[in-house]
Amino acid sequence: MKPSIPKGTRDFGPAEMARRNYIFDTIRSVYALYGFSQIETPAMENLSTLMGKYGEEGDKLLFKVLNSGDFLRGISPDQLAEASPALAAKLCEKGLRYDLTVPFARYVVQHHDELTLPFRRYQIQPVWRADRPQKGRYREFYQCDADIVGTDSLMCEAELMQIVDEVFHRFGIRVCIKINNRKILAGIAEKIGHADKIVDITVAIDKLDKIGLDAVCAELTEAGLPPAAIEQLQPIIACGGTSDEKLATMRRYFADTPTGLKGVDEVEHVLRTVGPLANAIELDLTLARGLNYYTGCIFEVKALDAAIGSIAGGGRYDNLTGIFGLPGLSGVGISFGADRIYDVLSELDLYPEATTTATQLLFVNFGEAEAAYALRTAAAARRAGIRTEVYPSAAKMKKQMQYANANAIPYVALAGEEEMAAGCLTLKDMQSGEQQRLTPEQLIAKLTQPAAQQV
Amino acid sequence: MKPSIPKGTRDFGPAEMARRNYIFDTIRSVYALYGFSQIETPAMENLSTLMGKYGEEGDKLLFKVLNSGDFLRGISPDQLAEASPALAAKLCEKGLRYDLTVPFARYVVQHHDELTLPFRRYQIQPVWRADRPQKGRYREFYQCDADIVGTDSLMCEAELMQIVDEVFHRFGIRVCIKINNRKILAGIAEKIGHADKIVDITVAIDKLDKIGLDAVCAELTEAGLPPAAIEQLQPIIACGGTSDEKLATMRRYFADTPTGLKGVDEVEHVLRTVGPLANAIELDLTLARGLNYYTGCIFEVKALDAAIGSIAGGGRYDNLTGIFGLPGLSGVGISFGADRIYDVLSELDLYPEATTTATQLLFVNFGEAEAAYALRTAAAARRAGIRTEVYPSAAKMKKQMQYANANAIPYVALAGEEEMAAGCLTLKDMQSGEQQRLTPEQLIAKLTQPAAQQV
Numbered sequence: 001m002k003p004s005i006p007k008g009t010r011d012f013g014p015a016e017m018a019r020r021n022y023i024f025d026t027i028r029s030v031y032a033l034y035g036f037s038q039i040e041t042p043a044m045e046n047l048s049t050l051m052g053k054y055g056e057e058g059d060k061l062l063f064k065v066l067n068s069g070d071f072l073r074g075i076s077p078d079q080l081a082e083a084s085p086a087l088a089a090k091l092c093e094k095g096l097r098y099d100l101t102v103p104f105a106r107y108v109v110q111h112h113d114e115l116t117l118p119f120r121r122y123q124i125q126p127v128w129r130a131d132r133p134q135k136g137r138y139r140e141f142y143q144c145d146a147d148i149v150g151t152d153s154l155m156c157e158a159e160l161m162q163i164v165d166e167v168f169h170r171f172g173i174r175v176c177i178k179i180n181n182r183k184i185l186a187g188i189a190e191k192i193g194h195a196d197k198i199v200d201i202t203v204a205i206d207k208l209d210k211i212g213l214d215a216v217c218a219e220l221t222e223a224g225l226p227p228a229a230i231e232q233l234q235p236i237i238a239c240g241g242t243s244d245e246k247l248a249t250m251r252r253y254f255a256d257t258p259t260g261l262k263g264v265d266e267v268e269h270v271l272r273t274v275g276p277l278a279n280a281i282e283l284d285l286t287l288a289r290g291l292n293y294y295t296g297c298i299f300e301v302k303a304l305d306a307a308i309g310s311i312a313g314g315g316r317y318d319n320l321t322g323i324f325g326l327p328g329l330s331g332v333g334i335s336f337g338a339d340r341i342y343d344v345l346s347e348l349d350l351y352p353e354a355t356t357t358a359t360q361l362l363f364v365n366f367g368e369a370e371a372a373y374a375l376r377t378a379a380a381a382r383r384a385g386i387r388t389e390v391y392p393s394a395a396k397m398k399k400q401m402q403y404a405n406a407n408a409i410p411y412v413a414l415a416g417e418e419e420m421a422a423g424c425l426t427l428k429d430m431q432s433g434e435q436q437r438l439t440p441e442q443l444i445a446k447l448t449q450p451a452a453q454q455v
Numbered sequence: 456m457k458p459s460i461p462k463g464t465r466d467f468g469p470a471e472m473a474r475r476n477y478i479f480d481t482i483r484s485v486y487a488l489y490g491f492s493q494i495e496t497p498a499m500e501n502l503s504t505l506m507g508k509y510g511e512e513g514d515k516l517l518f519k520v521l522n523s524g525d526f527l528r529g530i531s532p533d534q535l536a537e538a539s540p541a542l543a544a545k546l547c548e549k550g551l552r553y554d555l556t557v558p559f560a561r562y563v564v565q566h567h568d569e570l571t572l573p574f575r576r577y578q579i580q581p582v583w584r585a586d587r588p589q590k591g592r593y594r595e596f597y598q599c600d601a602d603i604v605g606t607d608s609l610m611c612e613a614e615l616m617q618i619v620d621e622v623f624h625r626f627g628i629r630v631c632i633k634i635n636n637r638k639i640l641a642g643i644a645e646k647i648g649h650a651d652k653i654v655d656i657t658v659a660i661d662k663l664d665k666i667g668l669d670a671v672c673a674e675l676t677e678a679g680l681p682p683a684a685i686e687q688l689q690p691i692i693a694c695g696g697t698s699d700e701k702l703a704t705m706r707r708y709f710a711d712t713p714t715g716l717k718g719v720d721e722v723e724h725v726l727r728t729v730g731p732l733a734n735a736i737e738l739d740l741t742l743a744r745g746l747n748y749y750t751g752c753i754f755e756v757k758a759l760d761a762a763i764g765s766i767a768g769g770g771r772y773d774n775l776t777g778i779f780g781l782p783g784l785s786g787v788g789i790s791f792g793a794d795r796i797y798d799v800l801s802e803l804d805l806y807p808e809a810t811t812t813a814t815q816l817l818f819v820n821f822g823e824a825e826a827a828y829a830l831r832t833a834a835a836a837r838r839a840g841i842r843t844e845v846y847p848s849a850a851k852m853k854k855q856m857q858y859a860n861a862n863a864i865p866y867v868a869l870a871g872e873e874e875m876a877a878g879c880l881t882l883k884d885m886q887s888g889e890q891q892r893l894t895p896e897q898l899i900a901k902l903t904q905p906a907a908q909q910v
Contacts, residue, residue, distance in 0.1 A: 003561045003779045006499050006549050011562055013569070014492030014576070021493070033837045035814035035844035037469030038476070042595050043498060043551075043581065044461050044518075063499075066519040066547050068585040072538040080535050083527040091546070092521050094461050096498075106458045107466055114468070116861035118847055121469070126498065130523040140497050153847035155826065162834070273830070324458045359490035371610065375728065379617070382488045389490035392573060392608035406571035 008131070008139030014358065019351055020142075023171075023338050024124055027144045030167045031122040034159055036146050039121050041103040043128075044094040051089065053102045053323065055292075059085060061130045063139075064092035096128040100145040101293075101320065101333065108149055109324040117150030117329075136308075138339065147333035149321070154266055157297045157316065158273035160334045164301055164312055165277050167336065172350045174304040175311070177280055179243075180287035181267050181297050182315070184250065187260020191253070192232040194225060199292070201225070205237070206288035213237065236285050243271060243283040250285070266297055293317045297332070306344045312336045357387065361447060362409045364400050365391040366416050373420050377413070377440045384444045404430060411447060463586070463594030469813065474806055475597075478626075478793050479579055482599045485622045486577040489614055491601050494576050496558040498583075499549040506544065508557045508778065510747075514540060516585045518594075519547035551583040555600040556748075556775065556788065563604055564779040572605030572784075591763075593794065602788035604776070609721055612752045612771065613728035615789045619756055619767055620732050622791065627805045629759040630766070632735055634698075635742035636722050636752050637770070639705065642715020646708070647687040649680060654747070656680075660692070661743035668692065691740050698726060698738040705740070721752055748772040752787070761799045767791045812842065815902060817864045819855050820846040821871050828875050832868070832895045839899045859885060866902060 005011060012020060028038070050062055072080075075090050097103055100123045108119065124144045131137055146163065148156045161177060168175045185205075189198040200223035204216050211219075216237075220230050239249050247268055254260030271278040289298045296316030303311055314334035321329045345351055361381055363374035374390045381388045389409075391400045404412050414426040419437070427436050427443055438446065460466060467475060483493070505517055527535075530545050552558055555578045563574065579599045586592055601618065603611045616632060623630045640660075644653040655678035659671050666674075671692075675685050694704050702723050709715035726733040744753045751771030758766055769789035776784045800806055816836055818829035829845045836843045844864070846855045859867050869881040874892070882898055883890045893901065 003504055003565050004501065005497055005504075005561075005565075006501055009497035009499060011497070011566065012495040013566065014494060017493040017495060032812045033840070033842050035817075035842055037813060038472040039469060040467040040472060042460050042464035042466070043583070044464055044595065046459065046461055049458055049460075060523075063523070064521040065551070066521050066543060068515075068518070070538045071543065072535070077532070077535075080527070080532075083525045088521060088526065096520070106460075110458050110460075111466065111468065116858055118858075120844070128498070140499065148847070151847045155820075155830070155845065155847045158830075159845075166837075273827070275831075357487045358492060362490075365610075372728070375610070375613075376730075382621075385488070387488050387490055389575070390610065390614075392603070392606045392610045403571055403573075 006139065008133030008137075010138065010140070018357060019342060019345070020338065021357075022351065023341055023345070024142070024144065026170050027167055027336050027338075028122070028124065030163055030170065031146050033166075034120075034146075034163055036120045036122040039104075039107065039123055040125060041097065041100075041107055041123070043097055043126075045097060045103055045106065047089055047093055047095040049106050049324075050095045050098055050102060054098055058098065062098055063096040063128045063130055064088050065094040065096065066092055067094075097125070098129060099127050100125060100143045100335070101147070104145070104147060104149075105320040106324055108329065109321050109326045112326060115150075118148050118153075118156075119150055120146070120148045122146040136339070136343070142338045144336040144338055145333055147331050149331035150329055152296075152316075152318075152330040154269045154297070155273060156332045157266075157270045157299075160314060160332065161270065161274050161277060161281060161299070163334060164299075165280065167312075168301070171341065171345060173306075173311075173341070173344055173348070175280075175301050176282055176304055177299060177301050178282050178284040178287050179267060179270065179297060179299045180284055181263035182294050183259050183263030183266065183296060184254075184285065185263075185288060187254050187257045187263055188233065188236055190259055191257045192225075192229040194229055197223060197225060201233075202288035205233075205286045208237065208286045239285055243267075243278070243281065246283045246285065247271075263296075270297060289313060289315060293320055295319070299334075303344045306347050308340050308344055308347075310337070311340045311344060359387050359389050359407060359409045361386050361388045361411045361413060362400075362404045362407075363388070363390040363413045363415070364397065365394045366414075367394045370394075370415055370417075370420065373415055374413070377415070377425065377443075380440055381444055381447070384448050386444065386447050413443065461594065463588030463592075465593065465595070473812060474797060474800070475793065476812075477806065478796055478800070479597070479599065481625050482622055482791050482793075483577070483579065485618055485625065486601050488621075489575075489601075489618055491575045491577040494559075494562065494578055495580060496552065496555075496562055496578070498552055498581075500552060500558055500561065502544055502548055502550040504561050504779075505550045505553055505557060509553055513553065517553055518551040518583045518585055519543050520549040520551065521547055522549075552580070553584060554582050555580060555598045555790075556602070559600070559602060559604075560775045561779055563784070564776050564781045567781060570605075573603050573611075574605055575601070575603045577601040591794070591798070597793045599791040599793055600788055602786050604786035605784055607751075607771075607773075607785040609724045609752070610728060611787045612721075612725045612754075615769060615787065616725065616729050616732060616736060616754070618789060619754075620735065622767075623756070626796065626800060628761075628766075628796070628799055628803070630735075630756050631737055631759055632754060632756050633737050633739040633742050634722060634725065634752060634754045635739055636718035637749050638714050638718030638721065638751060639740065640718075640743060642709050642712045642718055643688065643691055645714055646712045647680075647684040649684055652678060652680060656688075657743035660688075660741045663692065663741045694740055698722075698733070698736065701738045701740065702726075718751075725752060744768060744770060748775055750774075754789075758799045761802050763795050763799060763802075765792070766795045766799060814842050814844050814862060814864045816841050816843045816866045816868060817855075817859045817862075818843070818845040818868045818870070819852065820849045821869075822849045825849075825870055825872075825875065828870055829868070832870070832880065832898075835895055836899055836902070839903050841899065841902050868898065 071091055126140050126142050128140050185202050189195045189201050204219040208216050217230050239246050250264050294315040295318040298315035300310045301312035316332040318330045365371050378388045378390050412428045419425050424439050427438050581595050581597050583595050640657050644650045644656050659674040663671050672685050694701050705719050749770040750773040753770035755765045756767035771787040773785045820826045833843045833845050867883045874880050879894050882893050
């Protein structure tokens, strides 16, 4: 009987919204500090823009929007026999945004004439996926992406590392930034004589953390790699030490593999460019990242003090706009996982006290004449920037105080006959219980002090 | 060949986003100042939540989301014969949000246990309608709503009027606020002996502005009203003077019509409560507003200096949550039309200069060593809050300056060998062309001066 919302979706109430806005505002400020401009794209894209961009599985997970009007027009009874992807594409010419990267690529191609490259954009919008809902996985969630497109300068990778560092510094979350390079992975596949198996190799190696060395080798065998080739992977998998030591090891390993050497060079350049921040970045040769459009540096960020998987990630792609007819544009991007950051901040109790923009001052309503007096003083308080309410009816005092408590309103102003006659108010501090008689001017001065605004 | 987006949807580039954010932030701040808390609801609602809430026409205009997986399951070939609303409802169990009011009503009922009434919420989110796209009408657009639910106090109406006044004051848009009351309209229908024709009467009267008196009378005749009844409407339609004079006229007219008198009382109470603001509010007896869930005061806002229709509107509804099983909750709300406000601000050239959060300072890139020097200074500038970029590659000077111009970056820093040796930079003011040699500290001090930040 009670109404509900689709599974995998969420309502966000006032307290959650205040925290979410704190997350979005923090990321937004850092993006702006690095010269990124915001764009927004429509929730619905043409299905043709989205289909085929996320693999076969992705096509199934796209939410499709039924055509308006006669949605069966031009569809034969035969075609209506089976709920196929082809039929879905006929019934629906639009789909909901699945990520922010493909719409961005579409945007860059569509608006190419208006853009001055390199184009630095950020985008904070929801995306939708028909995934099976489970803990921490939603069918509607926000992505917070920044990309620089139109340059292959490795300075961009370095800047994204600095952005990651700055954002998590502001959040107070200690993180480990992992970096790797797709060219290193390609070099490895080449080196062991199985360049064609690069996808299998990266998918298997990526799981090392989770399933262990033996299971990874078993998976590689299953993928058709001979024991000798798997043997040759051991130095990579076992490669330890600092990032510098690993780079030196890989440089020797890749002596005759130019692709691999290029990857080593790129990572080294990025680490050199970021300066002291390099100490917080770990070269992880097993880092692969699922998305196949990456072609250069890739990175992933994990919280050190919470077991929650990656909370940010990204990488370089060399031809994302090619699918829309504009080849040759290189780009690099970063994406923050707002939902997981929300969970980490909650788990570690890291929200600043002042995330809320809730009411600071409530005027109790004692009746019509008193309410008129309260409204005038409330107007003055608002002019001074104090978030103010007047209780809308002359309900029982107890009820009005309960309202203040339930909404965590820190100050309540009372003005009955006596106060009105004296042109003043009684201000109650709801935390301490303390009461003070003040003129409207004194009240406003008190609540606009920096200390009071923190509440 | 070039990719596109669905008709009636829009991309928003950096310049538009800065302006839109200015609009949303302004409305948001004023809502917060009046003690409203933000919530967000999912883009997709169960179709059952949405269907039947917007009339038959509205049901057709709902965007429906195709079920995932076997979307034909349980549908017989017979049912597949015609693209009926019933079939659509079988193929789709979810739909896209059509407005913010129905999801809010659903939210209040679903979360009733967690809420302390009265509940003051605001919500700024996109909505989707499968309307025929035309100039100024989109299939995806933002609504900016605030509602107070759980009290019938007319103080809320007064507060919403103050919010309207404050928001448009901040925008610098001169407006006329029109108010009326559904009980006055009901009283009129009752008074002329045709209470059952209230919808026809309000729909016709609502058009007076557009189609004129004769056409309205013709429409009323067509609706089945006898000439005598239409004759009795004349004093209303012709009722002139100030709001106070109109109220006095209506009070006499309604001497024996309690419903109408109640409406007059309510409007009078609101005008009394808002104080001097009453001078900006006009009682317009022909204001009806389309939505049939309104039961008390209704209002609409028009820009005085732009011909663009209403830019905000709202009213009181007495039983919106009743459809979801929670009767007896009265609410009142206001909605700002962000797209039309955008157009008015553009037409009247009212955007403040500082709406942008674009880059303030670009470092020219002269090569690797110079870039390293620039990166260090850029880091210091960002720590001081200056939005800063370093051009990512050592492209030709002309190209880098073109980039600065195209992105309206006000300051460019140049540091070649000479500057590096001297530990300084040359700062170029892109508007005046003036150049100045400064230490990094002097540069940062200059750009963090309030005057520079306005740029």
